[in-house]
Amino acid sequence: xxxxxxxxxxxxxxxxxxxxxxxxxxxxxxxxxxxxxxxxxxxxxxxxxxxxxxxxxxxxxxxxxxxxxxxxxxxxxxxxxxxxxxxxxxxxxxxxxxxxxxxxxxxxxxxxxxxxxxxxxxxxxxxxxxxxxxxxxxxxxxxxxxxxxxxxxxxxxxxxx
Amino acid sequence: xxxxxxxxxxxxxxxxxxxxxxxxxxxxxxxxxxxxxxxxxxxxxxxxxxxxxxxxxxxxxxxxxxxxxxxxxxxxxxxxxxxxxxxxxxxxxxxxxxxxxxxxxxxxxxxxxxxxxxxxxxxxxxxxxxxxxxxxxxxxxxxxxxxxxxxxxxxxxxxxx
Numbered sequence: 001x002x003x004x005x006x007x008x009x010x011x012x013x014x015x016x017x018x019x020x021x022x023x024x025x026x027x028x029x030x031x032x033x034x035x036x037x038x039x040x041x042x043x044x045x046x047x048x049x050x051x052x053x054x055x056x057x058x059x060x061x062x063x064x065x066x067x068x069x070x071x072x073x074x075x076x077x078x079x080x081x082x083x084x085x086x087x088x089x090x091x092x093x094x095x096x097x098x099x100x101x102x103x104x105x106x107x108x109x110x111x112x113x114x115x116x117x118x119x120x121x122x123x124x125x126x127x128x129x130x131x132x133x134x135x136x137x138x139x140x141x142x143x144x145x146x147x148x149x150x151x152x153x154x155x156x157x158x159x160x161x
Numbered sequence: 162x163x164x165x166x167x168x169x170x171x172x173x174x175x176x177x178x179x180x181x182x183x184x185x186x187x188x189x190x191x192x193x194x195x196x197x198x199x200x201x202x203x204x205x206x207x208x209x210x211x212x213x214x215x216x217x218x219x220x221x222x223x224x225x226x227x228x229x230x231x232x233x234x235x236x237x238x239x240x241x242x243x244x245x246x247x248x249x250x251x252x253x254x255x256x257x258x259x260x261x262x263x264x265x266x267x268x269x270x271x272x273x274x275x276x277x278x279x280x281x282x283x284x285x286x287x288x289x290x291x292x293x294x295x296x297x298x299x300x301x302x303x304x305x306x307x308x309x310x311x312x313x314x315x316x317x318x319x320x321x322x
Contacts, residue, residue: 017179017292064219064227064245084225084245086258086268095268097247097258107247107256109270109290129270129292131178 028159046154179297189320207315
């Protein structure tokens with residue numbers, strides 16, 4: 001899959017292993033994109049779909065730390081997410097786990113690679129690995145694309161502000 | 162693969178996904194087998210190959226906690242391991258991440274399922290998922306089998322004491 005607009009989000013399913021790869025470029029330096037993922041006051045401003053209320057009761061973004069946050073829709077539905085930060089390597093890598101409360105036995109291992117493209121631009125490659133192709137395909141079919149796209153558009157706005 | 166001795170350890174490579182499955186039964190109640198994994202004073206007594214010195218500088222076995230331990234050989238080689246406890250569900254499940262210091266970019270997502278077989282017996286099924294078949298096969302070929310077998314033999318002894 002190729003895109004002509006560098007700000008499009010590519011969501012690619014791996015053919016060999018049950019993994020989703022999300023690739024997105026940002027017009028901001030790697031330090032700034034990284035900090036928008038590790039600083040809770042920035043993270044809460046862009047994560048998730050538009051129009052949701054974001055609450056972050058716990059966010060300790062360091063190697064060995066953990067997090068919990070919720071998205072609340074305007075109809076009052078609350079979706080909770082939690083996980084651990086396995087490793088946080090400054091301006092380079094975050095390895096974390098991820099579970100949605102609605103699927104309590106599901107867990108993904110996520111790696112976020114931050115790549116300095118020069119000229120104040122950054123490529124983020126996020127992979128999400130689960131232990132079956134069915135679960136991976138269900139995740140992709142869940143409507144996650146809207147949340148990912150809208151979240152990164154909000155992140156563009158935050159990085160430009 | 163089938164075994165005639167219930168105390169044999171089965172190490173099975175999955176054909177569909179890059180996962181190793183380790184199955185082992187113990188002549189002890191599930192509560193006792195679980196506690197040997199979560200109580201650091203018990204864990205340090207059985208984990209790893211025989212003849213290694215085990216040090217556990219950090220072990221916070223609860224949902225959102227993390228750990229670090231080292232094995233030191235009699236020649237002074239130190240192998241360090243660390244990770245996060247994504248979820249700890251009493252007498253049932255531990256979901257954790259695992260990295261060996263020697264392969265700092267490698268990370269496995271591990272699930273330990275504890276199953277009460279009745280009559281004071283327990284089956285432990287541990288899965289270890291990585292994001293490529295090459296890494297999975299390198300892990301299996303690394304000599305991990307000795308550490309797993311000897312560790313579980315030491316756990317048998319601890320559970321019987």
